[in-house]
Amino acid sequence: MRTYLFTLQTAVMVSALAARGQGTTFIYDQQSATNQSISPGFTLQAQPEGQSFTPALASVGFVQFEFWDGYPGGGVGATVYVNLLAGSISGTVLDSTAPVFMPYGFSYGITNFFFATPVAVTPGTTYYLQPVLESGDSGCAIVGGLTNYPGGTSFFDGAPDPDGYDLWFREGYIVPEPASGLLVLLGIAGIWAARRVWRLRGGAFVANLSGGFVLPAIGICVKSRPYERCRSQAKLPAAQTTKSMKLINLMKSYLFALQTALMLSALAARGQGTTFIYDQQSATNQGPAGGDGGAPIQEDQPMGQSFTPALSSVGFVQLKFDDFNPGNGLGATVYVNLLANSITGTVLDSTAPVFMPDGFSFGITNFFFATPVAVTPGTTYYLQPVVVSGDDPWDVVGGNYGYAGGTAFFNGQPSSTDLWFREGELVPEPASGLLVLLGVAGIWAARRLRGRGLLADLSGGFVLPAIGIRVKSRPYERCRSQAKLPAAQTI
Numbered sequence: 001m002r003t004y005l006f007t008l009q010t011a012v013m014v015s016a017l018a019a020r021g022q023g024t025t026f027i028y029d030q031q032s033a034t035n036q037s038i039s040p041g042f043t044l045q046a047q048p049e050g051q052s053f054t055p056a057l058a059s060v061g062f063v064q065f066e067f068w069d070g071y072p073g074g075g076v077g078a079t080v081y082v083n084l085l086a087g088s089i090s091g092t093v094l095d096s097t098a099p100v101f102m103p104y105g106f107s108y109g110i111t112n113f114f115f116a117t118p119v120a121v122t123p124g125t126t127y128y129l130q131p132v133l134e135s136g137d138s139g140c141a142i143v144g145g146l147t148n149y150p151g152g153t154s155f156f157d158g159a160p161d162p163d164g165y166d167l168w169f170r171e172g173y174i175v176p177e178p179a180s181g182l183l184v185l186l187g188i189a190g191i192w193a194a195r196r197v198w199r200l201r202g203g204a205f206v207a208n209l210s211g212g213f214v215l216p217a218i219g220i221c222v223k224s225r226p227y228e229r230c231r232s233q234a235k236l237p238a239a240q241t242t243k244s245m246k247l248i249n250l251m252k253s254y255l256f257a258l259q260t261a262l263m264l265s266a267l268a269a270r271g272q273g274t275t276f277i278y279d280q281q282s283a284t285n286q287g288p289a290g291g292d293g294g295a296p297i298q299e300d301q302p303m304g305q306s307f308t309p310a311l312s313s314v315g316f317v318q319l320k321f322d323d324f325n326p327g328n329g330l331g332a333t334v335y336v337n338l339l340a341n342s343i344t345g346t347v348l349d350s351t352a353p354v355f356m357p358d359g360f361s362f363g364i365t366n367f368f369f370a371t372p373v374a375v376t377p378g379t380t381y382y383l384q385p386v387v388v389s390g391d392d393p394w395d396v397v398g399g400n401y402g403y404a405g406g407t408a409f410f411n412g413q414p415s416s417t418d419l420w421f422r423e424g425e426l427v428p429e430p431a432s433g434l435l436v437l438l439g440v441a442g443i444w445a446a447r448r449l450r451g452r453g454l455l456a457d458l459s460g461g462f463v464l465p466a467i468g469i470r471v472k473s474r475p476y477e478r479c480r481s482q483a484k485l486p487a488a489q490t491i
Contacts, residue, residue, distance in 0.1 A: 026062065026172060027172045027174065028172040029171055029173070030054065030056070030170070030172075031149075032051070032147040032149035032168055032169050032170075033145075033147050033168050035361075035363050041067075041143050041144070042142055042144055042154075043138065044080070044132070044133040044140060045133075046156040047157075048089045048155065049130065050083075050089050050154070050155050051128070051153070051155070051167040052126050052128050052129075052151075052152030052153055052155065053128075053129065053151050053171060054126050054151035054152060055121050055124075055125070055171070057123060057173060058121060059118035059173050060084060060121055060127075060171050060173065061114065062114050062115070062171065062172060063082050063084075063112075063169065064111065064112055064169060064170040064171070065080075065082070065110070065129075065142055065167065065168065066108060066109065066110050066111070066168040067080070067102055067140060067142055067143065068107050068141050068143065069105055069139065070139030070140065070141045071104075071137055075104050076104050077102055077104045077137060078101070079099050079101045079102075079134045079135045080099065080100055080111070080113075080131055080133055081097050081113065081132055082113045082129055082130065082131050082132070084096070084127060084128070084130075085127065085128040085129075086125075086128070088128065089128045089158055091128065094119050094127075095115050097114055097115050098116070101136075102140070108143065108362070126151075126152065129169060131167075142167055142168075143167070144166055145165060146165060147168070148166075154166050154167045275426070276426065277425040277427060278423075278424040279310055280310070281421065281422040281423070282401040282418040282421050283399075283401045293397070293399055294322045294397055295396055295408075295410060296324065297385050297387050297393065297394050298387055298392050298393055300411055301384075301386075302343045302344050302409065302412045303343070303384065303385070303396075303408075303409055303410050303411065304337075304343055304385060305382070305407070305408050305409070305421050306380050306405075306406030306414075307381060307383065307403075307405050307421070308378060309376075309377055309381065309423070311375075311425055313374055314381075314423050314424070315368065315369055315425045316351075316366060316368050316425075317336050317421065318364055318421060318422040318423070319336065319367070319383075319419060320363065320364050320365070320396070321334070321362075321363060321395060322360065322362050322363075323356070323358060323391060323394065323395075324393045324394065326359040326361070327358065328358060329358050330358055331355060331358045331360065331391060332355070332356055332360075332389070332394040333353050333355045333387070333389050334353065334356065334387050334388065335350055335354070335385075335388060336350065336367045336384065336385050337350050337382075337383070337384040337386060338369070338382070338383060339384060340381055340382075343384060343412055344412060348375075348381075349370075351368055351369050352367070352369075352370070354366070354367060356394075362397060364420075372425060372426070380405075383419075383421060397420045398419040399417060399420065400416075
């Protein structure tokens with residue numbers, strides 16, 4: 001039974017780590033903006049051109065810039081890399097990122113640039129990022145605007161911009177997470193070993209994963225078989241074997257506690273946030289070739305977007321919005337109706353309202369239903385954004401996306417365009433705080449509770465009185481007396 005307990009712990013721990021170990025974590029240091037924008041673009045022909053910044057961290061592992069294709073119909077695209085310089089915008093090149101290709105029609109998209117290894121920098125010192133067009137469309141433009149970044153400014157033709165513009169940028173370092181495939185393989189290997197390897201002899205140890213192991217080099221024997229047999233295999237004196245038992249029992253207790261802590265920590269690391277399962281969407285990136293447009297929500301009612309789900313429920317909706325009158329301090333509060341039959345049909349449910357601040361510029365907003373709304377796959381439904389209060393007009397973003405499962409509606413009539421939208425299901429993950437508390441409680445219980453319904457001895461055995469199962473770790477009589485079981489049932 002202890003073998004399978006060990007196997008179960010190992011499987012859960014490695015599976016949790018495997019689920020967590022996907023992708024790369026971005027640690028942002030300096031940034032001129034915290035969301036995407038649709039600010040003006042500058043061609044990469046005004047070299048030396050770039051952005052100065054003042055890092056607070058000691059290395060730079062990645063850079064993000066926002067680009068758009070100034071000639072979206074040319075069919076060319078562009079390949080760009082980024083230099084990191086010291087001294088000035090035309091100073092010493094410390095390193096260059098790998099080049100990245102952006103296809104033609106690339107519209108206000110954020111591009112990641114990675115250095116082969118993190119570049120060491122001195123916190124508090126000014127450095128410079130220089131995007132360079134390696135090949136492709138000369139109309140490739142980099143996005144910038146009045147973001148008021150305090151740690152630097154943009155440069156064109158080698159001089160700081162007189163209007164105080166900044167390029168849209170982010171920089172920082174990356175924390176790669178272990179590959180899930182590797183962790184899964186390690187888990188499979190560990191489980192196979194736990195089930196298949198009965199004894200490993202020679203050298204450092206003799207292992208019996210069904211309940212004990214021997215460490216001859218330091219004279220330690222963990223009891224899983226009679227003393228004499230274990231002692232004879234390890235070639236240890238009887239006194240030394242007996243003397244080691246208390247130490248080994250303690251080691252096994254801490255091994256169990258360590259396994260539990262690792263398992264719950266891995267689950268806690270994984271249990272953060274919510275997974276979005278996308279079903280229908282009019283676009284997979286931020287904007288279409290040729291740019292986005294905005295439609296006033298209040299003036300165009302009944303307005304929205306039809307779609308044809310493939311899944312059986314809708315848990316969230318994403319739409320893209322723009323403040324048509326920035327600077328007036330209003331913002332807007334919006335919710336979304338899910339309707340059946342038509343854009344003026346039956347309201348199946350409405351999302352919680354969401355407030356967007358003044359100056360909200362072509363940003364994506366998440367709307368959540370209190371509970372998933374059941375829908376019939378293959379049937380047309382309708383999404384209707386509604387402004388509860390705030391700025392008028394408040395625009396919802398659309399364009400020529402070519403979504404095949406529906407279309408945009410304005411003033412109750414279908415159009416030839418689509419709203420930018422995504423919808424689908426949510427998979428909530430358990431709160432990490434709860435998992436940590438469960439882990440602490442489990443370890444405490446494992447170390448402290450002996451008796452009651454489950455008599456646990458983590459130094460090597462436990463008793464289940466309800467079904468009369470006993471795992472041997474102490475003399476029969478002592479275990480029977482503690483569990484208060486009849487002798488016949490114990491034996």
